[in-house]
Amino acid sequence: MINEKTIQTLQKEVDDYIGQYKEGYFPPFEMLARMTEELGELAREVQHVHGMKKKKSTEATKNMEEELGDLLFVLICFANAEKIDMQQAHDRVMDKFNSRDKNRWTLKEE
Numbered sequence: 099m100i101n102e103k104t105i106q107t108l109q110k111e112v113d114d115y116i117g118q119y120k121e122g123y124f125p126p127f128e129m130l131a132r133m134t135e136e137l138g139e140l141a142r143e144v145q146h147v148h149g150m151k152k153k154k155s156t157e158a159t160k161n162m163e164e165e166l167g168d169l170l171f172v173l174i175c176f177a178n179a180e181k182i183d184m185q186q187a188h189d190r191v192m193d194k195f196n197s198r199d200k201n202r203w204t205l206k207e208e
Contacts, residue, residue, distance in 0.1 A: 123179035140165035
C-alpha cells in the first residue's frame with residue numbers, strides 16, 4: 099500500500115527538515131530564484147522528452163519526476179516561510195476555477 103501524504107503532512111515534513119538548520123528558510127527573493135531555477139530544470143527535461151532538443155550523451159540522467167519533486171520542495175519551502183497553508187490556497191484556487199471557469203471548457207460526454 100502506498101503511504102499517501104496530505105498537503106499538511108508535506109508542509110510539516112519540509113518544515114521539520116528545514117528546522118534542523120540554523121539558516122532556516124531562504125529570504126523570499128532567494129526562494130523565488132530557487133523556484134525559477136527548478137522550473138528551468140523541469141522545462142529542460144520536458145524539452146528533452148517532448149521537444150525537438152534531445153539530451154546530449156554527456157548530460158546527467160534526470161527525469162521529470164525528480165524535477166517536479168525539486169520544484170514542489172521549493173514551493174513548499176516558500177509557502178512555509180510565508181506562513182501559507184497550501185491546503186487553503188488550493189481550495190481557494192479550485193473554488194475560483196469551479197465558478198469562474200465552469201463553462202469555459204468542453205465537458206467529456208459520459
